[in-house]
Amino acid sequence: MSTTTRSILNHGGNLFEDQQYVMHTQLGFLPNFPANLTFPSLGCHQSLKGFQNTMGSPSLSSETASTTANLTETLFAATAQKPRQDLASSFGGPTHHLLSLNASSVLNPWGWGEVSECLSSKRNGGENGHCLGMSAMKMKKIKGRRKVREPRFCFKTMSDVDVLDDGYKWRKYGQKVVKNTQHPRSYYRCTQDNCRVKKRVERLAEDPRMVITTYEGRHAHSPSNDLEDSQAPSQLTDFLW
DNA sequence: CGGGTTTGACCTGCGC
DNA sequence: GCGCAGGTCAAACCCG
Numbered sequence: 001m002s003t004t005t006r007s008i009l010n011h012g013g014n015l016f017e018d019q020q021y022v023m024h025t026q027l028g029f030l031p032n033f034p035a036n037l038t039f040p041s042l043g044c045h046q047s048l049k050g051f052q053n054t055m056g057s058p059s060l061s062s063e064t065a066s067t068t069a070n071l072t073e074t075l076f077a078a079t080a081q082k083p084r085q086d087l088a089s090s091f092g093g094p095t096h097h098l099l100s101l102n103a104s105s106v107l108n109p110w111g112w113g114e115v116s117e118c119l120s121s122k123r124n125g126g127e128n129g130h131c132l133g134m135s136a137m138k139m140k141k142i143k144g145r146r147k148v149r150e151p152r153f154c155f156k157t158m159s160d161v162d163v164l165d166d167g168y169k170w171r172k173y174g175q176k177v178v179k180n181t182q183h184p185r186s187y188y189r190c191t192q193d194n195c196r197v198k199k200r201v202e203r204l205a206e207d208p209r210m211v212i213t214t215y216e217g218r219h220a221h222s223p224s225n226d227l228e229d230s231q232a233p234s235q236l237t238d239f240l241w
Numbered sequence: 242c243g244g245g246t247t248t249g250a251c252c253t254g255c256g257c
Numbered sequence: 258g259c260g261c262a263g264g265t266c267a268a269a270c271c272c273g
Binding site for chain 2: 171172173174175191
Binding site: 173179185187 | 266
Protein backbone atom coordinates (compact mmCIF):
# COMPACT_ATOMS: atom_id res chain seq x y z
CA MET A 1 0.00 0.00 0.00
CA SER A 2 1.35 3.33 -0.98
CA THR A 3 1.85 6.25 1.31
CA THR A 4 -0.95 8.05 -0.42
CA THR A 5 -3.32 5.17 0.08
CA ARG A 6 -2.46 4.95 3.73
CA SER A 7 -2.99 8.62 4.03
CA ILE A 8 -6.40 8.33 2.51
CA LEU A 9 -7.37 5.45 4.71
CA ASN A 10 -6.09 7.24 7.76
CA HIS A 11 -8.40 10.10 7.04
CA GLY A 12 -11.68 8.39 7.02
CA GLY A 13 -11.06 5.50 4.73
CA ASN A 14 -14.00 6.41 2.57
CA LEU A 15 -12.26 8.40 -0.06
CA PHE A 16 -12.84 5.98 -2.83
CA GLU A 17 -16.46 5.86 -2.14
CA ASP A 18 -16.55 9.58 -1.94
CA GLN A 19 -14.43 10.06 -4.99
CA GLN A 20 -16.77 7.82 -6.88
CA TYR A 21 -19.62 9.77 -5.49
CA VAL A 22 -17.90 12.92 -6.55
CA MET A 23 -17.49 11.70 -10.06
CA HIS A 24 -21.03 10.51 -10.27
CA THR A 25 -22.21 13.79 -8.91
CA GLN A 26 -20.25 15.80 -11.38
CA LEU A 27 -21.05 13.81 -14.42
CA GLY A 28 -24.67 13.18 -13.97
CA PHE A 29 -24.27 9.58 -13.01
CA LEU A 30 -26.66 9.86 -10.15
CA PRO A 31 -30.19 8.96 -11.10
CA ASN A 32 -31.53 12.17 -9.60
CA PHE A 33 -28.91 14.39 -11.09
CA PRO A 34 -30.45 17.62 -12.31
CA ALA A 35 -30.86 17.87 -16.02
CA ASN A 36 -29.39 21.36 -16.04
CA LEU A 37 -26.00 20.83 -14.51
CA THR A 38 -24.95 23.60 -12.22
CA PHE A 39 -21.75 24.44 -10.46
CA PRO A 40 -20.96 27.21 -8.04
CA SER A 41 -18.38 29.79 -8.82
CA LEU A 42 -15.52 27.74 -7.49
CA GLY A 43 -15.48 25.90 -10.76
CA CYS A 44 -14.44 22.45 -11.78
CA HIS A 45 -10.81 23.21 -12.32
CA GLN A 46 -10.18 24.77 -8.97
CA SER A 47 -12.27 22.20 -7.21
CA LEU A 48 -10.35 19.29 -8.50
CA LYS A 49 -7.13 21.05 -7.95
CA GLY A 50 -8.08 20.92 -4.33
CA PHE A 51 -8.95 17.30 -4.67
CA GLN A 52 -5.64 16.60 -6.26
CA ASN A 53 -3.88 18.30 -3.40
CA THR A 54 -5.62 16.04 -1.01
CA MET A 55 -4.89 12.94 -2.98
CA GLY A 56 -1.28 13.78 -3.45
CA SER A 57 -0.30 14.93 -0.03
CA PRO A 58 1.07 12.41 2.44
CA SER A 59 -0.82 14.09 5.20
CA LEU A 60 -3.66 16.50 5.27
CA SER A 61 -2.60 19.93 6.28
CA SER A 62 -5.15 22.41 7.46
CA GLU A 63 -4.81 24.15 4.15
CA THR A 64 -5.62 21.10 2.06
CA ALA A 65 -8.35 20.15 4.41
CA SER A 66 -9.85 23.53 3.92
CA THR A 67 -9.48 23.26 0.18
CA THR A 68 -11.08 19.88 0.22
CA ALA A 69 -13.90 21.25 2.27
CA ASN A 70 -14.42 23.83 -0.42
CA LEU A 71 -14.34 21.12 -3.01
CA THR A 72 -16.85 19.07 -1.15
CA GLU A 73 -18.93 22.15 -0.83
CA THR A 74 -18.81 22.63 -4.53
CA LEU A 75 -19.78 19.13 -5.33
CA PHE A 76 -22.63 18.94 -2.94
CA ALA A 77 -23.82 22.23 -4.23
CA ALA A 78 -23.92 20.83 -7.70
CA THR A 79 -26.56 18.36 -6.78
CA ALA A 80 -28.07 19.96 -3.72
CA GLN A 81 -27.42 16.66 -2.02
CA LYS A 82 -27.20 16.45 1.69
CA PRO A 83 -23.50 16.56 2.52
CA ARG A 84 -21.98 13.54 4.07
CA GLN A 85 -21.04 14.00 7.65
CA ASP A 86 -18.30 11.40 7.54
CA LEU A 87 -16.64 13.05 4.59
CA ALA A 88 -16.63 16.41 6.24
CA SER A 89 -15.21 15.13 9.46
CA SER A 90 -12.66 12.93 7.78
CA PHE A 91 -11.15 15.89 6.04
CA GLY A 92 -11.17 17.95 9.18
CA GLY A 93 -13.41 20.48 7.56
CA PRO A 94 -16.15 21.98 9.67
CA THR A 95 -19.46 20.57 8.74
CA HIS A 96 -21.01 23.96 8.55
CA HIS A 97 -18.78 24.70 5.62
CA LEU A 98 -20.65 22.07 3.75
CA LEU A 99 -23.96 23.44 4.78
CA SER A 100 -23.31 27.08 4.26
CA LEU A 101 -24.00 27.15 0.56
CA ASN A 102 -26.28 29.83 -0.57
CA ALA A 103 -28.92 29.35 -3.15
CA SER A 104 -27.16 31.47 -5.71
CA SER A 105 -24.26 29.08 -5.75
CA VAL A 106 -26.51 26.16 -6.34
CA LEU A 107 -28.36 27.93 -9.05
CA ASN A 108 -25.36 29.45 -10.70
CA PRO A 109 -25.05 27.73 -14.04
CA TRP A 110 -21.65 26.45 -15.04
CA GLY A 111 -21.80 27.46 -18.63
CA TRP A 112 -19.31 27.47 -21.40
CA GLY A 113 -17.58 30.49 -20.04
CA GLU A 114 -16.24 28.56 -17.13
CA VAL A 115 -15.58 25.51 -19.21
CA SER A 116 -13.58 27.70 -21.51
CA GLU A 117 -11.72 29.13 -18.58
CA CYS A 118 -10.97 25.69 -17.38
CA LEU A 119 -9.81 24.36 -20.67
CA SER A 120 -7.79 27.36 -21.75
CA SER A 121 -5.57 27.60 -18.71
CA LYS A 122 -2.49 27.36 -20.87
CA ARG A 123 -3.47 30.20 -23.06
CA ASN A 124 -4.34 32.31 -20.09
CA GLY A 125 -1.14 31.53 -18.28
CA GLY A 126 -2.75 29.08 -15.95
CA GLU A 127 -0.47 27.38 -13.51
CA ASN A 128 -1.02 23.96 -14.96
CA GLY A 129 0.32 24.98 -18.30
CA HIS A 130 -1.77 22.52 -20.24
CA CYS A 131 -4.81 22.93 -22.36
CA LEU A 132 -7.40 20.25 -22.40
CA GLY A 133 -8.81 19.94 -25.83
CA MET A 134 -10.34 22.89 -27.48
CA SER A 135 -8.94 26.34 -26.98
CA ALA A 136 -11.12 29.16 -25.82
CA MET A 137 -10.93 30.80 -29.19
CA LYS A 138 -11.90 27.62 -30.92
CA MET A 139 -14.87 27.11 -28.69
CA LYS A 140 -15.85 30.71 -29.17
CA LYS A 141 -16.01 30.14 -32.86
CA ILE A 142 -17.97 26.99 -32.45
CA LYS A 143 -20.32 28.74 -30.15
CA GLY A 144 -20.68 31.44 -32.75
CA ARG A 145 -21.78 28.83 -35.21
CA ARG A 146 -24.23 27.54 -32.66
CA LYS A 147 -22.71 24.14 -32.89
CA VAL A 148 -24.08 22.33 -29.91
CA ARG A 149 -21.49 20.52 -27.86
CA GLU A 150 -21.95 18.27 -24.93
CA PRO A 151 -20.94 19.65 -21.54
CA ARG A 152 -17.41 18.86 -20.54
CA PHE A 153 -15.79 18.28 -17.21
CA CYS A 154 -12.14 17.89 -16.58
CA PHE A 155 -10.13 17.00 -13.54
CA LYS A 156 -6.75 15.83 -12.45
CA THR A 157 -6.12 12.76 -10.42
CA MET A 158 -2.86 11.38 -9.17
CA SER A 159 -2.86 7.78 -10.28
CA ASP A 160 -0.64 5.10 -11.72
CA VAL A 161 -3.45 3.86 -13.89
CA ASP A 162 -4.63 5.93 -16.81
CA VAL A 163 -8.25 4.92 -16.81
CA LEU A 164 -10.02 5.48 -13.52
CA ASP A 165 -12.84 3.15 -12.69
CA ASP A 166 -15.90 5.36 -12.67
CA GLY A 167 -18.46 2.60 -12.81
CA TYR A 168 -19.02 2.75 -16.53
CA LYS A 169 -17.66 0.65 -19.32
CA TRP A 170 -15.54 2.41 -21.88
CA ARG A 171 -14.23 1.41 -25.26
CA LYS A 172 -11.09 2.97 -26.59
CA TYR A 173 -11.50 4.32 -30.09
CA GLY A 174 -8.36 6.29 -30.62
CA GLN A 175 -5.05 7.46 -29.39
CA LYS A 176 -3.15 10.52 -30.41
CA VAL A 177 0.16 12.05 -29.55
CA VAL A 178 -0.54 15.66 -28.78
CA LYS A 179 2.04 18.21 -29.72
CA ASN A 180 4.54 19.22 -27.04
CA THR A 181 3.53 16.36 -24.80
CA GLN A 182 5.35 13.20 -23.98
CA HIS A 183 2.32 11.07 -23.36
CA PRO A 184 -0.36 10.15 -25.87
CA ARG A 185 -3.97 11.11 -25.34
CA SER A 186 -6.46 8.30 -25.36
CA TYR A 187 -10.04 8.59 -26.52
CA TYR A 188 -12.84 6.53 -25.02
CA ARG A 189 -16.54 6.12 -25.68
CA CYS A 190 -19.17 4.67 -23.41
CA THR A 191 -20.04 1.19 -24.64
CA GLN A 192 -23.68 1.55 -23.72
CA ASP A 193 -26.04 1.75 -26.68
CA ASN A 194 -27.47 5.20 -27.31
CA CYS A 195 -24.96 6.73 -24.95
CA ARG A 196 -22.63 9.17 -26.61
CA VAL A 197 -20.53 10.09 -23.64
CA LYS A 198 -16.84 10.32 -24.39
CA LYS A 199 -13.78 10.87 -22.35
CA ARG A 200 -10.18 11.74 -22.99
CA VAL A 201 -7.37 10.56 -20.83
CA GLU A 202 -3.87 11.94 -20.83
CA ARG A 203 -1.04 12.50 -18.47
CA LEU A 204 0.21 15.85 -17.39
CA ALA A 205 3.45 16.66 -19.14
CA GLU A 206 4.91 18.40 -16.11
CA ASP A 207 3.94 15.62 -13.77
CA PRO A 208 3.29 12.22 -15.36
CA ARG A 209 1.79 11.03 -12.10
CA MET A 210 -1.20 13.22 -12.78
CA VAL A 211 -3.94 11.88 -14.99
CA ILE A 212 -6.10 14.41 -16.79
CA THR A 213 -9.55 13.09 -17.51
CA THR A 214 -12.03 15.02 -19.57
CA TYR A 215 -15.60 13.83 -19.86
CA GLU A 216 -17.88 15.05 -22.62
CA GLY A 217 -21.58 14.53 -22.44
CA ARG A 218 -23.81 12.96 -19.90
CA HIS A 219 -24.75 9.34 -19.49
CA ALA A 220 -28.29 8.49 -20.41
CA HIS A 221 -28.21 5.45 -18.18
CA SER A 222 -27.11 4.37 -14.77
CA PRO A 223 -23.89 2.54 -14.03
CA SER A 224 -26.04 -0.36 -12.88
CA ASN A 225 -24.06 -3.58 -12.99
CA ASP A 226 -20.87 -1.83 -13.85
CA LEU A 227 -21.03 0.21 -10.72
CA GLU A 228 -21.59 -2.84 -8.58
CA ASP A 229 -18.56 -4.44 -10.07
CA SER A 230 -16.50 -1.34 -9.56
CA GLN A 231 -17.23 -1.34 -5.89
CA ALA A 232 -15.69 -4.74 -5.35
CA PRO A 233 -12.84 -4.51 -2.84
CA SER A 234 -10.21 -5.72 -5.26
CA GLN A 235 -11.05 -2.98 -7.70
CA LEU A 236 -11.05 -0.38 -5.02
CA THR A 237 -7.43 -1.16 -4.45
CA ASP A 238 -6.73 -0.89 -8.13
CA PHE A 239 -8.41 2.42 -8.28
CA LEU A 240 -6.46 3.78 -5.37
CA TRP A 241 -3.19 2.79 -6.79
C1' DC B 242 -15.95 -15.95 -32.07
C1' DG B 243 -16.99 -11.73 -29.86
C1' DG B 244 -15.32 -7.78 -27.78
C1' DG B 245 -11.62 -4.65 -26.97
C1' DT B 246 -7.18 -2.38 -28.49
C1' DT B 247 -3.93 -0.57 -31.77
C1' DT B 248 -2.66 2.46 -35.26
C1' DG B 249 -2.38 4.62 -39.73
C1' DA B 250 -5.52 7.12 -42.60
C1' DC B 251 -8.81 10.39 -42.96
C1' DC B 252 -11.73 14.42 -41.65
C1' DT B 253 -12.39 18.99 -39.87
C1' DG B 254 -11.35 23.48 -38.19
C1' DC B 255 -8.15 27.13 -37.69
C1' DG B 256 -4.23 30.28 -38.60
C1' DC B 257 -1.41 32.24 -41.94
C1' DG C 258 -5.32 27.52 -50.59
C1' DC C 259 -2.09 25.28 -47.68
C1' DG C 260 -0.25 23.29 -43.64
C1' DC C 261 -0.90 21.99 -39.00
C1' DA C 262 -3.09 19.81 -35.14
C1' DG C 263 -6.86 17.59 -32.81
C1' DG C 264 -10.39 14.25 -33.24
C1' DT C 265 -12.45 10.14 -35.39
C1' DC C 266 -12.73 6.07 -38.27
C1' DA C 267 -12.00 1.45 -39.29
C1' DA C 268 -9.21 -2.49 -40.59
C1' DA C 269 -6.05 -5.39 -38.47
C1' DC C 270 -4.79 -7.44 -34.54
C1' DC C 271 -5.07 -9.41 -29.82
C1' DC C 272 -7.10 -12.02 -26.17
C1' DG C 273 -10.12 -14.78 -23.30
